[in-house]
Amino acid sequence: MGKPTGFMEYKREVSKDISPKERIKNFNEFHEHLSKERQQFQGARCMECGVPFCQSGMNLGGMASGCPLHNLVPEWNDLVYMGNWKQAYNRLKKTNSFPEFTSRVCPALCEAACTCGLIGDPVATKENEYAIIENAYLEGYAAAQPPKVRTGKSVAVVGSGPSGLAVADQLNKRGHSVTVFERSDRIGGLLMYGIPNMKLEKHIVERKVKVMEAEGVTFVTGTDVGKDVKAEKLLKDFDRVVLACGASNPRDINAPGRDAKGIYFAVDFLKANTKSLLDSNLEDGKFINTKGKNVVIIGGGDTGNDCVGTSIRHGCKSVTQIEMMPKAPQGRAEDNPWPQWPKVLKTDYGQEEAIAVFGRDPRIYESTVKEFVKDKSGNLKAVKIVKLSWEKDDTGRMSMKEAAGSEQTLPAEIVLIAAGFLGSQKYVADAFKVELNKRTNVSTAPGRYETSVKNVFTAGDMHRGQSLVVWAIREGREAARAVDESLMGYTNLMVQ
Template sequence: MGNHTGFMQYERQTQPERGPTERIKDWRDYTASFTTQDIQVQGARCMGCGVPTCHVGMEINGVTTGCPLNHLIPEWNHLVYEGKWQEALYRAHAKNNFPEFTGIACPAPCEGACVLGINEPPVAIRSIERAIVEKGFEEGWITANPPEKRTGRRVAVVGSGPAGLAAAAQLNQAGHEVTVFEREDRIGGLLTYGIPEMKLSYQVVKRRVDILEQEGVHFITNTEVGKDIPVEKLRSEYDAIILATGATVHRTMPVEGNNLKGIHYAMDFLHQNTKSLLDSGLEDNNYISAKDKNVIVIGGGDTGTDCLATAVRHNCKSLTQFDIYEKKGTERDATSNPWPQYPIIHRVEYGHKEAAGKLGRDPRAFAVMTTKFVGDETGHIKEVHTINVRNKIENGRRIREEIKGTEQIWPADLVLIAIGFTGPEQGLLDQLNLERNPNTTVKATYGDYQTNVEGVFSAGDMRRGQSLIVWAIHEGREVARECDRYLMGETDLP
């Protein structure tokens, strides 16, 4: 490495942010820009490990650590430090078609596996990655690169989320004619309609989609395969089909009163808000508004945090987020959560800061379980009943024990359920007679991705279940490789 002692000289600095009370007045990116010098200093903190673990993606105890894309992280950290930005961009694209997506919206399991993170704050890998790709766009280095020749083979990709886009990009570079089908009116899947505008702007997605179009990828929106276009039509007109529609079936809450008006799934709330925002700047009122409402968000993950940030911008009256787990410590437990596992620690994300800035407190209530929803005489939610719980492991099983005397009633005009997804929608799978796993995901072996139907492949959340953007891109690239092998008998795709 160019600076062998940088990790001792410099402190960790992540992407700067605009002030919470200021940024909640708009829907622009909540972050600010790094200076070139600052990001080069962050690159200097990379230790040049003899055996780096940041770039080796794996799952430990069901949680991802390291980068599933096997990103060349130490290489581009070093190149950024030396000011060789174009070379760093080349390395970033070597393993990832869309480093801007992961640089913004990935939870950075690579940082959890950083060797420096054993006893110091880890290298700010995600921030460096984002800076590299933004520099590439600013300098005009990221341009369309159509394949020199075509194979004459046609591939249909169903779903335009990160898995579908990665598969389309790779297969197009292999020379195949690729058409991506998306049932929504904009390309991007949950990148567009599942992540709020201030966190991942649609323009960030669109500028990459525009490049893919220039390279020859065809996009068809407002078209649901199996409904607007028959599956058999795709099978007859294309040489292969890749299914990458995600895992979009909501996990339900079997709690009394869950059918009351004013209770919504978080993704419906986020989707409608983004669509209205992009269509009309929220002027059409075609969204679920949190304005002047007592809002309860159930679920402590990233989607719940996105709901906080959105509700604050609506100017809600009050805001509380229920987390079923106890508040964690600020340092990982060396016994139960040792390095290089992903650090299970207390985090204060952008939505928490914004809610605290507006309301004067952290919006979270920990170790809280909902027991009942109660409505008014019109059938609209008016309060949520809860009880505190104690989480523990007994005989290898997670046990949740209710704590008597901790019952509480919370006023609520709007409840947003953000507890994840159970698997893919089944209609299209039924039409294709696809074999499924017990959890309803498509049965297709990892590394092969072929379903039981000839010429039909599946990847991403649809195959593996709800997961990370970085895994979706990984599987999109891999399914493209196997599809290319199926079509041509061999493949040069990585």
């Protein structure tokens, strides 16, 4: 432990955000990061606890507490403080395939479980991670390192999101020949088209893909496995196949007027915007433009927030976010103690921007859509919503009921549905004839990654359902270990 009293001497300091009204002028990342010297003080705040909850990844209260990757957090926090940036990178990469992604988009489960956070401010672990990986690229530590020996075995990975990339990265390092198939025109899956540019600039994804290509991974874009390429061909041409297609089947809202023109799924809205941004800086017009429109977003999660931020950057007339759940408390409730994930109110970047631009929080809690109102031409013109209340039914279970007389009509020319996902799109599973479970995810034995079909494995959201990028990476690393063992009879791939 480099600085036993560091947590008492230095206050938590993180990167400053560009002001909301300034950052909405573009789709760039908007954080002004600390200098290396100031970042080292943040590393000094780590206490190197005897029980490091930050890296535990345990399930407490129904949610993960600590890093699911079991990152060696105290080790590289200390190395940051000591200024040993190369060794900090080496220790970080032991457990995390893509710190350049998690340091930008992870909700920092490690910090929520930090012992310093019990009575004060947690260590700025996510910022330390960012500093380590960006310094590694700057100094050349993160350059390509192709495997010295090849095994002669081949693996096809279907899907290039975080789980698919993690599978490919690990198996390629082991010496297997890996080909990644992606149906879109760019590699990255949700990293490329599901997460907006202001949260993760796409040159960051492309930078890592180029490293992986230099290390020997083959990427094939514009190829939809199950349609353009038959499953039988992959099973014949490759020793193993890994399905990592994500959970891209969006949950719909079935209410009167659903056929109105102007209702879109959030995933389609975000993808079209990013593709147009990358292709033409939005000049081709091939995106769903909210400029001058009243926008209603159904869903209060991260995807809904991304829709808020994107709509504001277009120049929408107004934006409202409908959330079924009650407003979370400002601080931890008594039944939500540390180190559980804090179920507290979070005002994300999109909501901050809505407050700055429109003078109000865009969220309406405990509400749902009752009707989509159309004009004579079938275009959406308004949304009727109703308040919800939680009541016990005859069995004693809590359920949501409409509150009588609480209807409200909101003007809306565009509605974006961000209500979550219902598993992967079924045609890929059907093509490989793999079994699905009741949640429409690809079925495996508990803790395993082999599907019901010989030589076919699965990982990520397609396996566990919609989740975080950090969980997708964890799944990809574990699936790679299972594939390697099936190919070689043993494995030396590290998961944690």
